[in-house]
Amino acid sequence: MNPAGQPFDTGPGGPIGIRVEIMLDPSGNDWTDITPYVYYRDRIRITRGRPDETSGAQPQTCTLTLNNRDGRFTPKNPLGPYYGVLGRNTAIRVSRLVNGSNDPWYRFYGEVPSWPTTWDISGSDVYTQIQASGILRRLNQGNVPEGSAMRRAYTLSAGVSSAVAYWPCEDGQTATSLASALAWPTGTALTLSGQAPPSLSNFTGFLCSDSLPLLSASIWNGAIPADPFNGTDNVLRFLLAVPATGAFDTAVIARLFTSGRVARLDLQYGSASNGSLQISGYSVSGTLLFSSGYVGFAVNGKLLRVSMELITSGANITWATTVLSPGASGALSASGTLTSSATGSAYGVVINPDGHINDTAIGHVSYQSVWDSLFNLAQPLNAWIGEATADRFVRLNFEEPGVSASAALTGSVFDDSVTMGYQLSDTFTNLVQQVVDTDGGILFEARDQAELVLRKRVSLYNQSPQLTLDVSAHQLSAPLAPLDDDRFTRNDITVSRINGSSARQALTSGAMSTQSPPSGVGPYPNGVSISVGGDAQLTDQAGWRLLLGTVDEPRYPSISLNLRHPTFTSNPALLVAALTMDIGDRVAVLNLPGWLPPDPISQVLQGYSETLGVFEHDMALNCSPEAPYRIAVLDDSVLGRLDTDGSHLAANYGPTDTTLVVTTAGAAFGNSPLWTTSAGDFPFDIAVGGERMTVTNIVASTPPYHQIFTVIRSVNGVVKSQATFTDVRLWQPMVLSL
Structure with missing residues (x-):
């Protein structure tokens, strides 16, 4: 039961210098070192990543035992020194030092959801066993959809920074009002009246929104609260879908009330020109101040976002109505100027004030006091289709409170043309998983901060090994267990x-x-x-x-390392490589025993577990084959060669024969090209029955679909005879990327 924690790693054979810290500072700046209270009898055990390439991301975990004799790790103990600041999801991080250095190498960052206290029958051994987890544990517990793309744009992102009022109108079919998405008391609901209630949750045409209501002769009234932004503009916006058959001619679609010279701002529908719009402004006495006349926007049958605007322009007001379709590169607008006039505060909005409109859908009604371009929400209006995978990943995490993210592209020189589809309403973790599934990369949690990381697929292509291990140098702590x-x-x-x-x-x-x-x-x-x-x-x-x-090679799901073995402690470069490798990095293993395939093992790190003690640091790497990520590179002498469509040996050959006749059967029928005979294309390697050969020359033979290969045999150490009809392939065929 010796408390652990050394001030620094004393080098080979000494304590490794573990440091465990928790964040008790409300400002998030100063960490509290609890290393002296760590018990090593149970070891510190950390897991990160995922067990294999087909599994979803798993929360990283860290289990350890703490000495709690003085009750400091009991959150509800009023006499404990951490009372009031220790609790659920307290942040924790674990690091270790390397060979005399006092610089930490972080191994884990996460949250402690609970602090259970246990003691023996005598009461002398009081301890707390914790299991900390990364933020994915907490995020995975949520099962409420985050909302539509438009709702998220208003409530979770910086897309609309000056929304004074906002009603998504995505309410369920039995709702009796339309809820505000802004917090009460600032946000109040739209009240419903009129000849009939709206047909709620009926219209599904906008992919950027959950189902919206049809007006059905209903009238919606909303109060606009006091403006916290002190803006000088009046901007009312909403989604509009008039049916292809049109709506009631001259009906008022929306009305805004203000305390300014333009006391009432109306937007009317006209049946001419396949659906036209007219914006008009009136004084408090009802005098018409301006009107655009009916403008032929051809709104019938279209999906639109509509803006009604009064914009302060010096001593004048610029009035306008603008419409934008999802995915459109340009908007349609009608505007003018009301001279010697000032705006005022808006205080009310009415949708369909006369109750004349029936089958038209309206939603995402918002009022803002500071004008911005309608294009600011052009991407969420189109449900973010075509967004790059990295961009969507970072944006989703930016929108999610308390979550940060990065998209790892280190080492990538590839242009990635994969893009995301429509972002529909779903939970945060499901939306993130959609990005991972589409990209084909790896999702994991950072080990030095609360951050989700997307290791993009393109960053896995053609990597150099981050860690190279040598079996003959005893750098593995357990035998390999290949699974074919x-x-x-x-x-x-x-x-x-x-x-x-x-x-x-x-x-x-x-x-x-x-x-x-x-x-x-x-x-x-x-x-x-x-x-x-x-x-x-x-x-x-x-x-x-x-x-x-369809990777045709053994898997090595676990590669075991002892980082306290002399092969690591006496080789700082190897030790640092093992400590700095991260999820998605390439791991190579050389000089395999004779009973395994002779070629070096090349794997992608999918996850790992590690165990730390006073003198111990063991790791078990979860890996998958790296072969699919060796991607074609134009004009590269190894990665840029197109493989045969089917070739085989034309005769039997002994283990030392260096002249081989190869048949390309498809060439006899014009279905497959022959192997190259250009001098500049040599040398290159081929695979023949598990033996790697280097081709130094090829010449024509008869019949024409036969060719004579001059080769160097047994390049990979395989010495064997080869039989007629043995398949002949490039050792490294061209693989096209996604």
């Missing part, structure tokens, strides 16, 4: 776009194909639904998943 199984085999893939079409890709020939064994492995169908920017991307998405699901 079908757990993640998927060779018939159907990808569907949410609310869209689908595409299918299947591997119909080769060792991992849908053919029955021994020609293939049999069918392994799989279907996924993703949010992607258009149906044209679905074929590539299916092809990429087919590539991931």
